[in-house]
Amino acid sequence: xxxxxxxxxxVICKSGTSVKIECRSLDFQATxxxxxxxxxxxxLMLMATSNEGSKATYEQGVEKDKFxxxxxxxxxxxxxVTSAHPEDSSFYICSANYGYTFGSGTRLTVV
Amino acid sequence: xxxxxxxPQFLSIQEGENLTVYCxxxxxxxxxxxxxxxxxxxxxxxxxxxxxxxxxxxxxLTFQFGDARKDSSLHITAAQPGDTGLYLCAxxxxxxxxxxxGTTVTVRA
Numbered sequence: 001x002x003x004x005x006x007x008x009x010x011v012i013c014k015s016g017t018s019v020k021i022e023c024r025s026l027d028f029q030a031t032x033x034x035x036x037x038x039x040x041x042x043x044l045m046l047m048a049t050s051n052e053g054s055k056a057t058y059e060q061g062v063e064k065d066k067f068x069x070x071x072x073x074x075x076x077x078x079x080x081v082t083s084a085h086p087e088d089s090s091f092y093i094c095s096a097n098y099g100y101t102f103g104s105g106t107r108l109t110v111v
Numbered sequence: 112x113x114x115x116x117x118x119p120q121f122l123s124i125q126e127g128e129n130l131t132v133y134c135x136x137x138x139x140x141x142x143x144x145x146x147x148x149x150x151x152x153x154x155x156x157x158x159x160x161x162x163x164x165x166x167x168x169x170x171x172l173t174f175q176f177g178d179a180r181k182d183s184s185l186h187i188t189a190a191q192p193g194d195t196g197l198y199l200c201a202x203x204x205x206x207x208x209x210x211x212x213g214t215t216v217t218v219r220a
Contacts, residue, residue, distance in 0.1 A: 006153070032206065043199060043210045044154070093153045097206040100144060102153030 002028050004096050006103025013084055013110055021079045021106045023094030029074035030096035035067075038091040038105075050077040084110040115202055117211035124190055125219050132185045132198050132214045139180045140202030140209075148197040148213075157185075159203075190218045 003026040013019050023033055031052045036044040048069055049057040056069035066088075068080040081088055093105040114137045124130055134143070142161045146154035158167050160176035160183060167174045171194075173186040187194055195218050201208040 004153075009151075034207065041215075043213045044208075046207065046209070049207065091151075095153075095208075100156045100159070100203075100206075100208075102155070105151065105153045107151065 002096065002098050002101040004030075004094060004101045004103040006094055006106055008106055009104060010107040011109070013108070015085055015110055016083055018080055018082045019084055019108060021081075021092055021094075021108075023077045023079070023096075023103050025075045025096050025098070028096070028098050030077070030098060031074060032097040033071060033077040034095045034097075035069065035077075035079050036093045036095070038093060040091075044093060047079075050079075052077075081108065084108070086110045115200055115209055115211035117198075117200055117214050119214060120212065121215050121217075123217040123219065126191060127189050130187050130190055130216065132200075132216070133182070134184070134200035134211050135182045136202055137181075140204055142203045143176060143180070143183050144201045144203060144208070145174055145183070145185050146199040146201060148199060154197075154199055187216075190216075192218045192220045194218050 005024045007022045033050040035047045037047050038044045046059050047062045050069045050071040052071045058064045071077040089110045091105050095102045116135045118133045142159050144159045145157045148154040158174045163178045163180045165176040171188045175184045197213045199213045200211045
C-alpha cells in the first residue's frame with residue numbers, strides 16, 4: 001500500500017528560528033500533498049494543499065509567509081515554519097492524494 | 112464551509128460492551144471516511160463510504176452511511192482495550208478532507 005514518510009517525528013526549537021518538516025511518498029508519486037495541524041485533544045485542521053511544481057493553496061487564516069510549502073518533486077513536499085513562536089507548537093501531519101494515507105506526524109515544540 | 116459534527120466527544124466503556132459514534136454533516140461530500148488515531152501518530156483509514164444507505168463491516172466494526180449521505184455511524188461490538196483511540200470522521204472532496212472533532216474512546220479492561 002501507499003506509504004507516506006514524515007520527518008522528523010519530533011523537534012524542539014527556540015523561538016524565532018525556522019523548522020523544516022519533510023513529507024515523502026515512498027512508493028508512489030504524489031502530485032498533491034496536504035498539510036494538517038492538530039492541537040492537543042483536537043481534530044486535524046487542513047492548513048494548505050501542496051501542488052507539485054506550483055504554488056501551494058492555503059486555507060483561510062493560515063499565513064503563507066509563516067508556513068512555507070515547497071513541492072519541488074513528485075515525492076517530496078516540505079513545510080517550513082518560519083520565525084517559530086510557542087503558539088506554533090502543534091502536531092503537524094501530511095497526507096498525499098493517493099490512498100488516503102497519512103504521515104506519522106511531527107510534534108513541534110517551540111520554547 | 113462544510114461542517115462535520117461528531118458525538119459523543121468522549122466515550123468510556125468496559126471491555127465487552129458495545130459503542131456507537133455518530134458523525135453528521137451539514138452537506139454532502141464525495142465520500143465519508145472513518146479514521147482511528149493513536150497518540151503521537153497519524154490517522155489510519157478504517158473505511159470509506161460513498162453510497163447512501165451503505166453498510167460496511169470490518170470485523171467487529173460496522174459502518175453505516177445515511178441515505179442522504181450526510182450522516183454516518185461507527186458501531187463497535189464487544190469492544191476490546193485495543194479499540195482505545197481517537198476516532199475521526201472526515202468528509203472528502205477531491206482528496207481534501209474536512210475532519211470532525213473526533214471521539215475519544217477508552218475501553219477499560
